[in-house]
Amino acid sequence: MSTAAAPVRDDVLSTQEIAQAAKAAARVLAPLNEARRNAALEAMAKALEGASAELFAANAEDLKVAVSLTGEDALSAATMARLKLTDSKLREMVEQVRSVMALPDPLGRVLDAVELDDRDPEISKTQIPYGNDNKKTSGLHMEKISVPLSVVAVIFEARPDAVTQIAALAIKSGNAVILKPGREVERTAMALVRVLREALAAEGLPAAAVSLVLGRERVNELLAMHSLVDMVIPRGTKKLVEYVQANTRIPVLGHAEGVCHIYVDRAADEELALRVIDDAKTDYPASCNAVETVLVHAAIAGDFLPKLAERMRERGVVLHGDDVARAMMSALPVDDWHTEYGELEMAVGVVPSLDAAMEHIHEHGSVHTESIITEDAEVAERFLREVDAASVMHNASTRFADGFRYGFGAEVGISTSKFHARGPVGLDGLTTYKYVVRGAGHVAGDYRGAQGRAFTHRRKSEAR
Known part of the structure; x- marks a missing residue:
């Protein structure tokens, strides 16, 4: 030590x-x-x-x-x-x-293992240990191992x-x-x-x-x-x-902002939607995974928006809305759909369809976390499949986008990169990883030309 x-x-x-x-x-x-x-x-x-x-x-x-x-x-x-x-x-x-x-x-995990050749060159007299199981084996083998x-x-x-x-x-x-x-x-x-x-x-x-x-x-x-x-x-x-x-x-690994959305579909359970939106906005409004914009399907907006306005008023949330939303509830105008409020403030918009909601999210979101509230399984699956974001959710608060809640123990940050x-x-x-190759005097020249040795290229599960 x-x-x-x-x-x-x-x-x-x-x-x-x-x-x-x-x-x-x-x-x-x-x-x-x-x-x-x-x-x-x-x-x-x-x-x-x-x-x-x-x-x-x-x-x-x-x-x-x-x-x-x-x-x-x-x-x-x-x-x-x-x-x-x-x-x-x-x-x-x-x-x-x-x-x-x-x-x-997380270290020393075998991410991939490939047998490159199952035989040793004629010069080799002994078999070598292979992999974490330390078994003796012949041939040329490659492992992809996780490292810091x-x-x-x-x-x-x-x-x-x-x-x-x-x-x-x-x-x-x-x-x-x-x-x-x-x-x-x-x-x-x-x-x-x-x-x-x-x-x-x-x-x-x-x-x-x-x-x-x-x-x-x-x-x-x-x-x-x-x-x-x-x-x-x-x-x-x-x-x-x-x-x-x-x-x-x-x-660089990082996210520039957390403009997260919740889309309330025409087939939403309204009480469930109010519960989820309440948590996503008020549980910790300063967090990057707090909801900043709620989109509501036009078919239920007349009934749902007054309920949402009342719930948010009770919770001290200042609402901003588009023209349609403000006609149905008390709200300030929306200055910028890209705003990450980080406070007890939230934007509300009315959309005519799922496609319009997804278009809005792709235009104004930050590919951080997006959620849909609906009882229609087919609509939910479309949203989860088609929305481009690091986390997508169905009938759940955006606040779940967190390393501790995902079972990672903690998080070093949230990345909206695809790298x-x-x-x-x-x-x-x-x-990251490194490639570990074990041989017994194998040389690349032996595998060239018409008379050269052939690679087996078998995954470990396929190798004899």
Whole structure:
């Protein structure tokens, strides 16, 4: 077992030094067995439980500064809600660390296995171990094995729980992580990272597996580290994500916004629809998976919209509507169907058909999460099949689009990209793969020409 040094303060290191230390830490984490990585996660969870006073004190300082901000610097109510660390949120953060620990090991999985040849060259005298079962076998064999990405940089805004979610997923998947928090959450993030680093060091693991960089000038420095950082994940506003995408050669995984829709079909159960919309808007309106637009089929709009307006009025939701919707209920005009309110506000539109609803979603949505409310199974299946989004749902709240709720333990972010990972990004999204080839003196030249050896190319399940 290696013995790690005491945690190093990131604030006295350059960005280059932090990235180099993270790369070195990643090389220590990658070959660790699952038991060692799980022990580190349990140590992290216990450390968080024991540091509640320190964490709440740091968060109180962040909140004090946040409340004093005015003008353009003032934080919205949604951001303040994300920023505040409560007893229940801290318990959930600890639970998420342990839920990640309980997940199956994402590393060393055989994603594919192909027998390339079932015989050895004549020079070979011995059979070799093949694969995880360590059985002796002859021939040339290839396996596709899951491995860590190595170093992941995550840029996020006012989310204390992002620190623990990301760190837990990184350690479980054998990656080092560099965190860049928004200035509004810096004190809380510093306290959280200090606690996590001390837990890692106590387990004999490198503290640099979880690192922190502060200050806007560090962002561009980090984005230039393409030789040390393997993926950047921005979690925040559309402006942040687009800035990161435009200013780095490192692969970027992120979503620019969460303009989520619920379509209430003509065959909807109206009470069910009200229940789902209520949850999707009011459970946590600051979340990117909260509903921002409700589309209602014209055939039921006259009956359903007044009920929706009353339900939303009771819940304190400000409604915006198109001309047809406003004729049936009290609502403000819709300024922009692309708006991600992030507050107790919601747009409502009336559409003549399922096709019109899907057209609206494809024109104005952000390919994040879309839901349909209907009792017509055929209509539901069309929606689920044809709507292009990372998550599509039937008779369910958009709030389910979440790594923890999907059983991923937590999430490092939600991706609306079609590259590498899509939707809530859990452990699988932090892994890649490599090809492992085992032979016994096999050479490519033996397979050339009319008299060359032939490949068998049998999948493992087909091989003898």
